Amino acid sequence: LAIRRITCAGEPGASIPTTKRRMEEAWGAKVYDHIGATEIGAWSYECMEQPGGLHVNEALFLVEIEDIETGEIITEPERPGKMVITAFDRIAQPCVRFDSKDVIQWAKEPCDCGRTFRLIKGGVIGRADDITKVKGVLLAPTAIEEVVRGIPELGNDYEVIVDKKGDIDEITLKIEILEEALSRKDEILASLKDQLRLKTNLGYKIEVFPYGSLPRYEVKARRFKDLRKKGH
Template sequence: MTTLASNYWNPYLETMAPEELRRLQLEKFQRIIAWAYERSPFYRELYSQAGLEPGDIKTWQDVRRVPTVDKGMLKSAQEAQPFPYGSRLCVPLEQVAEFRQTSGTTGTPVYQADTWQDWEWWSECWSYILWAQGYRATDRVFIPFGYNIFVAFWAGHYAAEKLGCEVVPGGVLDTASRVLKIKELQATALMGTPTYMLNMADVAKNRLGIDPAGLAIKRITCAGEPGASLPSTKKRMEEAWGAKVFDHAGATEIGAWSYECTAQCGGIHANEGMFLVEIEDPMTGEIIEEPGRKGKMIITALDRLAQPCLRFDSKDIIEWAAEPCPCGRTYRIIKGGVQGRADDITKVKGVLLSPSAIEEVVRGFDELADEYEVVVERIGDNDKITLKVEFNPGAQATEQEVLGRLKDQLRLKTNLGYQIEVHPLGSLTRYEVKARRFKDTRHLH
């Protein structure tokens, strides 16, 4: 079997001196670009057109000369042979051990092949995540998602086993049955999207009469949405479940590239032993090294073999934190986690709007229920934003008072005005995986 020797099995990666870690990253980048150039027609053509060969990559400035790729390019590459992965594949088909695909919410999904070594790498990445969040062999981990062709929490499942945890797969159960199973088995940990964690808590309390904070859950690992790094959403989940909530970010075509640790310093660690994370100014293309400047993430998976991910334009908006994490890890901190996506940020009435800014405001109102929806539409020559909300029962303030404060906060945080509609509790769409609360219909006209 064709393999690439790797040194990610290093227990000291997280505490390496920064200069030593940078040397390791450069070595790994040189190795993976040579691997991709030699074995993938897609990457060889891309780099040849740019006048680059692997031997040209000697410094960090050379790394920045390497062309970026995006999801559209990956989709085009898979139209070639071999089916279904195309010209990005770097190993014979018989060495592919795992199939996954992206969710396909933006069109044709990206098909992702992994060798068994890749899958071990996935598990190792997630082991760092779970260990940093306090998972130990004494945990009983309930994973409430439909096991499918999306990567979702598959690797989290195997990493929990690797750490010695007991894993309970929640597969085909409905939400109520999952809550009851969590109670029956006294599960201590959960994994899921922020949306579904709030949905489960709502079902437990309002349909089953079970207070989720009274269950045995101690920690929850979230992924798939930026909510777990938004203070108001994190607060809601932690109060609902009586547990600590931790964020994580990853993607099918990239890997599990970041995690929040128990220090919870207001950001997530970039898993720099296994990934090269760069932040690019979307206007100038400059690589941002200093803290406090937002840009889009360009990321390289340094150890993935079957379909390497090299300088991938993820569209995720991130920024470096100014201070290191007090946990002692030397991996840099991404302040506030993933703050949105470059392709989600849209201009409304001449103002740049990020959906996560709306979520932060709405989730800061205890009087409002967890679910909401935003619709942007074109009325004549003008844009209209409608925010649909639900009220929790027993709110102390009047509806008029809450809506007045809500409009003021939205204007303050987003510089826009909103038409607010109040809907009956439970009437808005509930989501089990990634939510689709922001709906821009202007392109339909």
Template sequence: MSHSEFWNPFLETLPRQKLEQLQLYKFKRIFSWAYQQSKFHRSLYDAAGITPDDIRTLDDVRKVPKVEKSMMQAIQNKDPFPYGDALCVPLEEVSTFRQTSGTTGQPVYQPDTWQDWEWWAECWAYILWSQGYRASDRVFLPFGYNIFVAFWAGHYGAEKLGCEVVPGGVLDTQARILKIQELQATAMMATPTYVLRMADVAKNKLGIDPASLSIDKITCAGEPGAGIPATKKRMEAAFGAKVFDHSGATEIGAWSYECRHQPFGMHVNEAMFLVEIEDMETGEPITEPGIKGKMVITALDRMAQPCIRFDAKDVIQWDPDPCTCGRTFRLIKGGVIGRADDITKVKGVLLSPAAVEAVVRSFEALGDEYELIVERPGDVDHITLKVELKPGADRVQVESGLKDQLRLKTNLGYDLQFFEYGSLPRYKLKARRFKDLRKKDNL
């Protein structure tokens, strides 16, 4: 399969029927490839009694067993080392190594061929073009280049569009801000946590108003923050720039993006991915818009270590309305809402950490950082929310308003703890603000 086979500038506007025909063709191809080349997938599918001949329609896709991260972790460190039985190509064809961040346990190793890496860059080219990146842009990448995929593919996607890319990997935060100022960079990519961290450092350490910098667009990933209106508003106000959301994962690829029309949601790149939504408890398919469920996803063109019906545990919902940009790729409303393993019952109520973030970030008197801790010291759940109060803010007034909004938006009460601005932990990549200590108690 050549790179040109899956690149087509008109894919984003294909009529629905033709798009689904393309997805079915690609699913049958990747399923057959994995069945023939991967010992892991062949064993999984044989145990379920399913072969490539059984896939005739998109409805048949649901017959295919799902793959979970724990299954990929279990087959690692075996021959061909270190990837194990899911590798579909000779080891000498692997050109790129990445691994997951390890925030949910043992990292998963991800091998890619050069063709796979070209596919990654193509996915990102779709993202960046939709957000207004052009050859005239100078894109600054303030992340540490290492084995975590982070914005590696964003780098190559930007180059593919002809942008000038400035890597800021070994620089510290202050040096990165100064380099942006020196080179008059027009765009950057970072996690929402680090965007806010850079704004804080620019203002309070360097005396530079981040809005005075030349950045006019920022692409975020890694956390749900850019899809939370209050967090997006903070970032856009700080830098005077448009902030765009995107979602991807090491095992999956860059599968969704927010376009310049910003419809409060993200397009699924349906030419390269097949996304299904399932009920979080029953596993039944959800096809109607507006109903939240767990995402199951297939990367349709990734060959070295296929991602077929992967249980990503991202919580999403279909948007009933198309985007005004004209793309026929469907929207997920509000982007990725959270993770199924983060959304948990507290005192019988479903708690979403993203809902708490939305409340905290809506208070101008509070800093960007916070911590949410759920414990069970006895027989009753206890929720602690630690926040930072900005200098000069009225604590009594903020506390009263915060309690009211949290009760209104989450139906729960919180033990609020206020800290001096700048005293809570800071993060450079993915933040770990939510801690459910009950899980540790049950181990």
């Protein structure tokens, strides 16, 4: 029997349009995102309308969004912050205002499916621990993934390393170019750099590796490494 629908969890990829598209093309199936946590359970889901976001299951959970730096509660749409969540159905292990460290934002418009449960735009943007300031700019690793996966000549796997060169932050992006596209390497790299700057407002040092040589991950991917935090 053919696979018609795939539900993904554990990684933000199914809410990143370019990654979702690659999975749908590879499997010939519709891909849906679903978010939960061991401590609180499954708290959101993507409906059949696929509105570019996920519904909060407000029958069982209270979701609030806090400003990452001030702790202020965010109510306006399209302003990212850290999610704190209360589960109404936990008995043995109550979870009240659990700090998930997931960064989300409310959607501006309701979903066309007609559900009144609130919508979070774009799923989980990233982890508060992973979103870091580089050259004065807040950088979310998912923004880099969206750009890389949007260029069909690039492989699925990549690595991002943030380090310091003297007193200046430096971002190195390691990528793979498909073998059949190597003749257009300069054109592809120019497009990649332009799209990264537009998406993140930052410049990158690009390193190209042979296809299949970068690390592959079977569970939680560890593609983003901030060496500044390790005192290197």
